[in-house]
Each structure stands twice: as C-alpha cells, then as structure tokens.
Amino acid sequence: MLDVATLQRAHVVACAAVELLELAVLHDDDVGLADGEAYPLASVVKLPLAIAVLREAANGSIDLAAQVDVDPLTRTPGLTGLCRFEHPARVSVEDLLYLAVCVSDDTAADALFERCPPALVTDLLRGLGITEITVRHSIRELHETLASRLTPDELPQALALAIQASTRGGGHLIPQLDVTHANAGTSRALVDLLERLWSGPELAGQREPVRRLLGMNLMRHRLAPDLESDDAEWCSKTGTFLHLRHEVGVLEHADGSAFAIAVLSESSVPARRQPGAEQALGHAARLLHDQVRATRSTR
Numbered sequence: 223m224l225d226v227a228t229l230q231r232a233h234v235v236a237c238a239a240v241e242l243l244e245l246a247v248l249h250d251d252d253v254g255l256a257d258g259e260a261y262p263l264a265s266v267v268k269l270p271l272a273i274a275v276l277r278e279a280a281n282g283s284i285d286l287a288a289q290v291d292v293d294p295l296t297r298t299p300g301l302t303g304l305c306r307f308e309h310p311a312r313v314s315v316e317d318l319l320y321l322a323v324c325v326s327d328d329t330a331a332d333a334l335f336e337r338c339p340p341a342l343v344t345d346l347l348r349g350l351g352i353t354e355i356t357v358r359h360s361i362r363e364l365h366e367t368l369a370s371r372l373t374p375d376e377l378p379q380a381l382a383l384a385i386q387a388s389t390r391g392g393g394h395l396i397p398q399l400d401v402t403h404a405n406a407g408t409s410r411a412l413v414d415l416l417e418r419l420w421s422g423p424e425l426a427g428q429r430e431p432v433r434r435l436l437g438m439n440l441m442r443h444r445l446a447p448d449l450e451s452d453d454a455e456w457c458s459k460t461g462t463f464l465h466l467r468h469e470v471g472v473l474e475h476a477d478g479s480a481f482a483i484a485v486l487s488e489s490s491v492p493a494r495r496q497p498g499a500e501q502a503l504g505h506a507a508r509l510l511h512d513q514v515r516a517t518r519s520t521r
Contacts, residue, residue: 260354261486262404264364264461265326266468267343267357270415272323272435274343275315275334276428286316290333298362303327323435323459328361335360340405347415350424354411364398364463399464409484412470416482420472433457436471444469445485448504449511458483465489467499473511481514483507 278284292304292311299305303321304313305328313321313330315337321330343357398404419425419432436457442450444467450456458471470484485503489496 258354258408258410260401260406260408261468261488262399262401262463262466263355263407263486264405264463264466264468265328265331265361266407266412266459266461266470266486267361267405268322268326268331269412269432269436269459269470270343270347270355270357271331271334271338272319272432273415273419273425273428274346275319275338276431277346277425278338278342279315280427284315284337286314286319288315289313290315290318292329292333298328298332298360299365300326300328300361304329304333319431319435320438323432324438325440326460328365331361350415350418352411352414352418355407355415357405358403359398359405399466407486409470409486412484412486413482416470416472416484420480420482433472439471444500445471445483445504445507447501448508449473449483467496467503469503479515481511483511 275284279286289312292307292313294307294309297305297307302325304311307329313333315334318327318330318333321327322334340357340359344355347353347355347357419429425432436459437455439458439460441460442456444460445458446456450473453476455474456471457474458469461468465488466486467489468486470486471482473481473483475481485507487499487503489499
C-alpha cells in the first residue's frame, strides 16, 4: 500500500498543499491521488502545444524553418528567453519550440500559438480521445491577472487571493485559475498523453522530437533531484503560476522500464519562493514511483 501518511507529512512540513498527484506505469497499472480533478495547467500547456505544432509541420501546414520576427515591444511578460530580449530578433519556428519547452519561454510559446491556435491544440487532443485537457488561451492571457498589476511588495495579495478565491466547483475570481475558462487538465489525462507520445502509434512522428525537447528541459529544481540518476533519465515540462507548481514527464530507467508521472499541485501558503514545497513534490513523486516499481517487479 502507498504510505499516504508519509506523503501527507511531506506536504505539511513543507507548508504546501499537494492537492493532485498521479504516477502511472506505461502499459501497466497506475496509482494516483485525486487524479481526475482538473487544474489550470500554467506552462504545462506547452507540452500539447509542441505536439500540435509538430503535427501541423508533418502535414505541411507549418514550416519549422520559417523565420519569425519577435518585437520586444509586443513580447509576452516572462522570466526567460525572448521575454527578456531588448532588441528585435528573428527566430525559426523550430527554435521557438526549443525555447518554449526547454526554457519555458512565454514569448516563444505565444509565437507558436499564433501559428497553432488553442482551438487547434484542443482538436488534436480530442482526436486522440483525450477529453480532460482543454487548451483555451495563449500564455499572454495568464499574465492579464491581478498579479501583473501589483508591485513585488503587493504580490502576496495576489497569492492570497489565488489560494482563497476558488470554489468547490472549480470556479475562481481570477479567470485564469477557473478551470472552466483556463487551460486546464487532469493528471490522469496528462499521463495518458505521455503514454500515447512515448508508445502509441498516433504520435509516432512526434515522439523523438518531443522526447528530445523534454530531455533538454533546463527547469530541473522540482522533481528531477528525487527522480533522475546516471541510470534514470527524466524528460519533463514544468508549470508555475502564482500558487501553482506542476511537472509532468517520463522517467526512463536503464533496464528499459518507463514511468509517466504527472504532478499538479497548489500551495496553501501565500509565498512565491517555497523550496520546501518543491522538495515535498519531489519526495511525493518518488514515493509513488517506488511503490509502482516495487509492485511491478514482484509480478
């Protein structure tokens, strides 16, 4: 049995509410906590976006070598990549994919959304039979929140509102945190998407390029310290917004086994920097991974 008491202690000590967690074995059993509950995806949405862009490139609708002009005056706010550029730049669509996935560049992601709109990404997911992930808006709309209008000293107010203003039905005073209006999904659906990407025939053409991008992800502070080693490679995409801390990916062991892991969480503490919460998420993912791997090895 999963030691849920240990998992609960992990998030209490870290002062974070680990609300949503699922770990599944590809082609095998899965185990999860509240895995059917939808949460806003934040930058995790860049995973289905990347898949959709590559699918459109495969059918000739998008040219990966096409050059895109990026104007710093219209860039999306963000902490990395083109979001920080001070001068005009020209970048290929394929390089925008690298920036969006590997360094979580929001400006790059929105440039991709201009060529592959949210509705098209959702249509792709529905075509795969995935109904619990919906892409509704660009990354820029995430920044059109109370948080973007406050000074750094006032940010705790936005965090407090993010924590306290949700409803049992998934609604929220901040539209970008209302799962009926936001880019939203469940951990179960994200694991399903990863499984199809890694081993299903529908996404065979996108498998290697997306796996390569997820393997080059530079955001490795959340689950990677607890999961990866010289014998296990962690390929993932993170997502962070206000009190949300997510990461989804696949852990590939040297013996050939692979584990799809989706961790979606929201903190109950109005603080932007919470290293204890990051550690708790990694610890929780490791507990579930070890449980599933142990169960599998005894069969």
